Amino acid sequence: MSLLEIEGLEVTFGQGEGRVAAVRGASFSVARGETHCIVGESGCGKSVTSLAIMGLLARGATRQAKRMEFDGRDISRLTEREMSRLRGHRIAMIFQEPMTSLNPAYTIGSQMAEVRTRHLGGTKQAALDRAAELLGRVGITAPGMRLGQFPHQLSGGLRQRVMIAMALMNDPELLIADEPTTALDVTIQAQILRLLAQLQAELGLGLLLITHDLGVVARVAHRVSVMYAGEVVENAATADLFAAPRHPYTRGLLECLPIPGKVAPGAPLGSIPGMVPKLTPGFTGCGFRSRCSLARAECAAPVALRGAPHLYRCVVDA
Numbered sequence: 001m002s003l004l005e006i007e008g009l010e011v012t013f014g015q016g017e018g019r020v021a022a023v024r025g026a027s028f029s030v031a032r033g034e035t036h037c038i039v040g041e042s043g044c045g046k047s048v049t050s051l052a053i054m055g056l057l058a059r060g061a062t063r064q065a066k067r068m069e070f071d072g073r074d075i076s077r078l079t080e081r082e083m084s085r086l087r088g089h090r091i092a093m094i095f096q097e098p099m100t101s102l103n104p105a106y107t108i109g110s111q112m113a114e115v116r117t118r119h120l121g122g123t124k125q126a127a128l129d130r131a132a133e134l135l136g137r138v139g140i141t142a143p144g145m146r147l148g149q150f151p152h153q154l155s156g157g158l159r160q161r162v163m164i165a166m167a168l169m170n171d172p173e174l175l176i177a178d179e180p181t182t183a184l185d186v187t188i189q190a191q192i193l194r195l196l197a198q199l200q201a202e203l204g205l206g207l208l209l210i211t212h213d214l215g216v217v218a219r220v221a222h223r224v225s226v227m228y229a230g231e232v233v234e235n236a237a238t239a240d241l242f243a244a245p246r247h248p249y250t251r252g253l254l255e256c257l258p259i260p261g262k263v264a265p266g267a268p269l270g271s272i273p274g275m276v277p278k279l280t281p282g283f284t285g286c287g288f289r290s291r292c293s294l295a296r297a298e299c300a301a302p303v304a305l306r307g308a309p310h311l312y313r314c315v316v317d318a
């Protein structure tokens with residue numbers, strides 16, 4: 001049984017004419033001890049998918065799913081109180097920009113300790129000891145001193161390490177990380193990703209990692225879901241996806257990757273012409289059809305995922 005099972009997730013924003021179908025029937029799962037990456041271009045619904053799982057969608061959003069289970073338990077019907085008990089304890093999340101998640105008015109130590117005592121009780125001192133241990137574990141030297149500092153006294157890379165340590169305070173089983181490194185310098189990005197991959201393996205976490213960077217996917221993911229226009233258009237083991245991508249959008253994405261030896265230095269990268277369609281709720285069919293050279297009439301009707309275990313959502317045989 002998977003740790004997280006999502007089937008047919010739909011999220012819409014707004015009312016009437018202005019409604020936007022941000023996620024359209026997304027399905028994927030994350031096993032214990034697995035790193036699952038969701039990849040796709042800006043606006044395709046990656047963050048909305050993760051917020052929908054966490055029960056953290058903005059007001060006015062509507063969420064529906066055929067199945068939404070964590071460790072065999074239906075989480076679609078949990079009350080806000082039950083969901084908040086699950087969040088930060090068994091499921092934790094790391095966001096792209098740590099400053100939006102850290103409170104500038106409190107020290108690192110008191111914020112980390114609060115996460116522990118609120119969910120698991122215990123003394124503040126025990127929680128601070130745990131915080132210091134985790135800061136050490138994520139590679140922060142002099143953790144005792146750092147606990148007394150405020151977020152603005154730390155560099156971006158250190159703040160993101162603190163966020164990772166904070167997410168681990170209550171030994172979560174599932175960690176959702178939404179573009180956790182895009183706000184950082186390239187060398188720091190690599191360090192943070194290495195750290196996440198190492199912790200995932202050591203702790204046997206299920207890691208749902210959201211990124212738009214296929215290089216990151218190649219390095220850390222066991223399995224990948226490619227999203228396009230609110231749908232999962234391909235879902236496969238990482239090696240299979242890179243070796244033989246089945247969906248035309250995934251193929252286009254991979255062709256945009258610079259490959260040393262194949263792409264001459266300085267040569268322009270490939271790009272996929274066209275734009276993502278406007279996802280009004282009446283929109284059906286393949287979201288990629290306005291950009292796809294293989295598009296045909298049947299692409300305007302809903303297209304099912306097929307080809308298990310290397311799933312793809314396309315009417316043309318791969």
Ligand SMILES: Nc1ncnc2c1ncn2[C@@H]1O[C@H](COP(=O)(O)OP(=O)(O)OP(=O)(O)O)[C@@H](O)[C@H]1O
Binds near residue numbers: 014042046
């Ligand atoms: N609160 C909101 N109200 C209305 N529309 C929203 C809201 N949040 C997201 N959307 C829309 O939902 C769609 C998916 O957004 P989402 O943030 O999930 O994209 P993303 O894949 O995470 O992109 P990025 O790579 O830029 O982070 C977008 O069209 C966005 O405009």
Ligand code: SF4
Binds near residue numbers: 299
């Ligand atoms: S379903 Fe049609 S439009 Fe969509 S990717 Fe396949 S061929 Fe292209």
Ligand SMILES: [Mg+2]
Binds near residue numbers: 046047048178179
């Ligand atoms: Mg996002």
